[in-house]
Amino acid sequence: MAMNREQTAGASIRISRLEKRFGNVSAVDGVDIDISAGEFLALLGPSGSGKTTILMSLAGFEFPTAGNIVIGSEDLTYVPANKRNLGMVFQNYTLFPHMSILDNVAFPLKMRGVAKPERYARAEEALATVRLAGYGERFSSQLSGGQQQRVALARAIVYRPRVLLMDEPLSALDKNLREDMQLEIKRLHAELGITVIFVTHDQSEALTMADRVAVLKDGRIQQIGPSRELYERPANLFTAGFIGEMNFIGVTVESVGEAIAVSLPSGEHWNVPSTSAVDPLQAGQKAVLAVRPERLQIGGEGAAFAFHVKLADIVYAGSALLLIGHLPDGTEIRARLPGASDLSTLTPGATAVFSVPKEAILLYAGGAK
Amino acid sequence: MTSGIRSQFWHSDGRRLSGLSTLLLLLPFFAIIAFVFVYPIGQLLWISFTEPKPTLDNYARVVTNPVYARVLLRTLWTAVLVTGLCVILGFPVAYYMSRARAAVAAFVGVCVILPLWSSVLVRTAAWSFLLQRQGLVNSGLMATGITSEPLKLLYTQSAVVVAMAHVLLPFMILPIFGALRSIPDDYMRAAAVLGAPRFRTFLEVILPLSLPGIASGSLLVFLTALGFFITPALLGSPQELMIATLVSQQIREVLDWPFASALVGVLTLFVTLLALIFSKTLRFDRLMGAQ
Ligand SMILES: Nc1ncnc2c1ncn2[C@@H]1O[C@H](COP(=O)(O)OP(=O)(O)OP(=O)(O)O)[C@@H](O)[C@H]1O
Numbered sequence A: 001m002a003m004n005r006e007q008t009a010g011a012s013i014r015i016s017r018l019e020k021r022f023g024n025v026s027a028v029d030g031v032d033i034d035i036s037a038g039e040f041l042a043l044l045g046p047s048g049s050g051k052t053t054i055l056m057s058l059a060g061f062e063f064p065t066a067g068n069i070v071i072g073s074e075d076l077t078y079v080p081a082n083k084r085n086l087g088m089v090f091q092n093y094t095l096f097p098h099m100s101i102l103d104n105v106a107f108p109l110k111m112r113g114v115a116k117p118e119r120y121a122r123a124e125e126a127l128a129t130v131r132l133a134g135y136g137e138r139f140s141s142q143l144s145g146g147q148q149q150r151v152a153l154a155r156a157i158v159y160r161p162r163v164l165l166m167d168e169p170l171s172a173l174d175k176n177l178r179e180d181m182q183l184e185i186k187r188l189h190a191e192l193g194i195t196v197i198f199v200t201h202d203q204s205e206a207l208t209m210a211d212r213v214a215v216l217k218d219g220r221i222q223q224i225g226p227s228r229e230l231y232e233r234p235a236n237l238f239t240a241g242f243i244g245e246m247n248f249i250g251v252t253v254e255s256v257g258e259a260i261a262v263s264l265p266s267g268e269h270w271n272v273p274s275t276s277a278v279d280p281l282q283a284g285q286k287a288v289l290a291v292r293p294e295r296l297q298i299g300g301e302g303a304a305f306a307f308h309v310k311l312a313d314i315v316y317a318g319s320a321l322l323l324i325g326h327l328p329d330g331t332e333i334r335a336r337l338p339g340a341s342d343l344s345t346l347t348p349g350a351t352a353v354f355s356v357p358k359e360a361i362l363l364y365a366g367g368a369k
Numbered sequence B: 001m002t003s004g005i006r007s008q009f010w011h012s013d014g015r016r017l018s019g020l021s022t023l024l025l026l027l028p029f030f031a032i033i034a035f036v037f038v039y040p041i042g043q044l045l046w047i048s049f050t051e052p053k054p055t056l057d058n059y060a061r062v063v064t065n066p067v068y069a070r071v072l073l074r075t076l077w078t079a080v081l082v083t084g085l086c087v088i089l090g091f092p093v094a095y096y097m098s099r100a101r102a103a104v105a106a107f108v109g110v111c112v113i114l115p116l117w118s119s120v121l122v123r124t125a126a127w128s129f130l131l132q133r134q135g136l137v138n139s140g141l142m143a144t145g146i147t148s149e150p151l152k153l154l155y156t157q158s159a160v161v162v163a164m165a166h167v168l169l170p171f172m173i174l175p176i177f178g179a180l181r182s183i184p185d186d187y188m189r190a191a192a193v194l195g196a197p198r199f200r201t202f203l204e205v206i207l208p209l210s211l212p213g214i215a216s217g218s219l220l221v222f223l224t225a226l227g228f229f230i231t232p233a234l235l236g237s238p239q240e241l242m243i244a245t246l247v248s249q250q251i252r253e254v255l256d257w258p259f260a261s262a263l264v265g266v267l268t269l270f271v272t273l274l275a276l277i278f279s280k281t282l283r284f285d286r287l288m289g290a291q
C-alpha cells in the first residue's frame, strides 16, 4: 500500500548472496532479499541467526565477506556508514547524554551543514512527529525509555533518509509501551513512506508490524513472505515450529495419489488432500503432520480427520482452554479451545477425540523432532 | 535465629545495606581521614591564627610580601602546566587503550601503572641523570646538530614540569581510560549513521563524554602537583622556590610554624576555591548522567 504512493520517499534494497564470516563462524551465509521501496520488512530469527550482522552490513559497520548491497540504484556494499544516508534506531536508544534532546535530534542536520535556525526548526518538527513537542530542552536522563526511543526515532528520520533500520528497537521496553511504540512506528511508516527493516526475535511483533517477514536460521533465510503465508503455510519444519505453536505428529506415508494416505501413531488412517503436502512425499516414507493447536476441535468421532488423545492436563485461561494430551508414542498434543467449550465429560486421564479441518493439515518430509 | 542479626545489616529487601552496616563499613575510612587529615590540618590552621597571640599577622605577611605571593603563583602555574602536559600526553594513550584489543590494552595498562611501583625519588633521579650537561638529552641534541653546546636543562622550571608530568601521568591516564571505556560502542555507531565522519564523532561525542575523566584526572594531578616536594627540590632552581619547599624551609630551618601554617592555610583556600569552581562549571553531575 505504501509501496505505490510517493515513489521518492523510500528506496528499494537488493541484498544479493550476502556472506559474512567471523573467523570460521558463518554469521550470514548466502542471503538474498529484495525489498521494494516503502516496504516494511521484519527480520525474524532465534538468537545468533545473523539478524544483527545483516543490519550491520546494511548500515556499513561491517563489510561483508562476499555479496553486495544495492540501495536505490547505488551499490553501497563498501561505502562507509557516515556516507550512506540511512536512518537507524538502536536497541538502547543511544541518545547522546551530553546533548539536550533538541541537540540530539539536530545532530544529523549539523553533520550535514544545515544552518542553526533551520536545523532547530526541523528538529522541533521531527519531535512533534513523534509527539514529543516541547521536550527539546530536556536531557535523555529526564525521559522514560519509551520517550527516549521516540527521540531516537525522531533523530533517525529528521534528515529524511529513504531507509530506516531498526535493531530490536522495542526489546528494552515493557509490554504496554512496546505496543504503543509498535503503533507509533507503523504510523510513521505509513506517513513517511520510508522503507523499514526491522529486526526482532519477537514473532508476534514481526507478524503484526511487517508487510513481509524474513525468517532466518544459522545465517540463512528459511522463508520470506507475508505474515499470513508464514503462519498458515510454513515452508519447512523450522518455520513451522518457530512461528506460533504447532503440533508435530510423526506419521508414515502409505500411498501417494490423488490423496495421500498416512497412518497416525494413535492408529487412525487419514486420506489427506495432496495440497497439504508442503514437501514432495513418497509411499513408505516417514513424514511429519503439523497442525496448529487452535485448529483442533473437540469431538467428531467418525469424521474424516479425527484422532484419539489421552488427556494429561486441562488448563483454564479465561478466554481460552488449553488441553494437553499424548499419543501412544509419547507425542505431545496441545489444543486451544474457546474458554466456554463444554468439557463436562473430559477429565485428565480420559481419552478425547479431536478432529481437524482438512485445510489445517500440513505434511512435511522427515522424522518428527 | 540468624534473621535478627541479618536484618541489622540488610534491609528486608536484601539489596541495600542497613544504616548500621553502612556506618560500620565507612567508619575506618572516616576515622583515618579524621586522624591523619582533618586533625593535623585543623591544628595547623589553628596555629596560624593563634600564635604567638590571636592574630592575622601571619596571613598579612604572606599577602604583603611579594616574594611569597610569587612563590604561590609559581606553584599554581607549575601545577597548571603539569596538568596540561599530562592531558596532552595522557589522552592519546588512554584513547588507544580504550580502542585496542583486550590483550593489547592490558599490556599498555601495565606499562602505565608499572612506574608507580618505583619511588618518586628514583624517577626524579633518572631525570636528573638524563638532563645533566653530559646527559643523554644534551648529547642527543648535539649529535643531531640541533645545538652546538650543552643546554642548561637541569635546575630549571621546565625540568620540574617535565619530570612532574612524568611522575603524575598515570593519574591522568587511568581516569580518562575509565571514562572512554564506559562510552558504549553504539554511540560511535549512532554518530556514524547520523552522518558524522570519524573526526566529528571524536569532537562531538567521544571528547565531551570523556570530560568527566579528564576533569577528575586533572583534579588529581593538579592537586598532587601543588604539594609536590621531591621533584622541585631535586630538579628545580633554588631561586625558583615552590610552596612545598618554602613550607619545609619555614618548618625545618626557620622553625616558624605559625608562618608555615599560614602558607598552608592560603594554599588550602586556593585549592578549595578551585575545586568548587571546577565542579560548578563542568557540571559533573550532568556529565555523569544524573537527573
Ligand atoms: N564481531 C563478531 N565476531 C565474531 N563473531 C560474531 C561477531 N558478531 C556476530 N558474530 C557471530 O555471528 C553470529 C550471528 O550473530 P548476530 O549478532 O548477527 O545474531 P542475531 O541474530 O542478531 O542474534 P540476537 O538475536 O542474539 O541479537 C553469531 O553466531 C555470533 O556469535
Ligand SMILES: [Mg+2]
Pocket: A051, A052, A053
Ligand atoms: Mg542481534
